[in-house]
Amino acid sequence: MKENRQLDIREDDLTGKAIIDLLREHLNNMHEITPPESVHALDLEGLRSPDITFWTAWEGDELLGCGALKELDSKTGEIKSMRTVDAHRRKGVASKILEHIIQEAKRRDYDCLYLETGSFPEFAPARALYARYGFEYRGPFAGYVKDPNSVFMAKKL
Secondary structure (H helix, E strand, O other), rough: OOOOOOOOOEEEOOOOOHHHHHHHHHHHHHHHHOOOHHHHOHHHHHHHHOOOEEEEEEEEOOEEEEEEEEEOOOEEEEEEEEEEEEOOOOOOOHHHHHHHHHHHHHHHOOEEEEEEEEEOOHHHHHHHHHOOOEEEEEOOOOOOOOOOOOEEEEEEO
């Protein structure tokens, strides 16, 4: 992402080839790192659920990343499917998507945002990102169960 260009974050209908490919890569990667019973990433159909809003981040016609917000109830949401295209990692894309999701959660008047991510070293950058934005470690929520392969975090809004 060039510093002088604006990142375009927009709601996505999950039908474009670029996002379908990125989500396939995301799921494959989660299954490479995490035991099957601990993979909580959603597939395309799961992300098309009416309680999920999905966004993609673009620079021109190039997809840079994605993220989603699942409504758990009228006052809480869960961050889902945060992913940055490999070539654009460590360039602030995930921060911009996360900021967008947090702002949307505030607009919806949520009291709290939750998330589940992995406990393996490959997830350390994600955990550090969430901690920088005020997410704190907590126990399982919304039907998740204690799992040594998962980390649960929450942010009061």
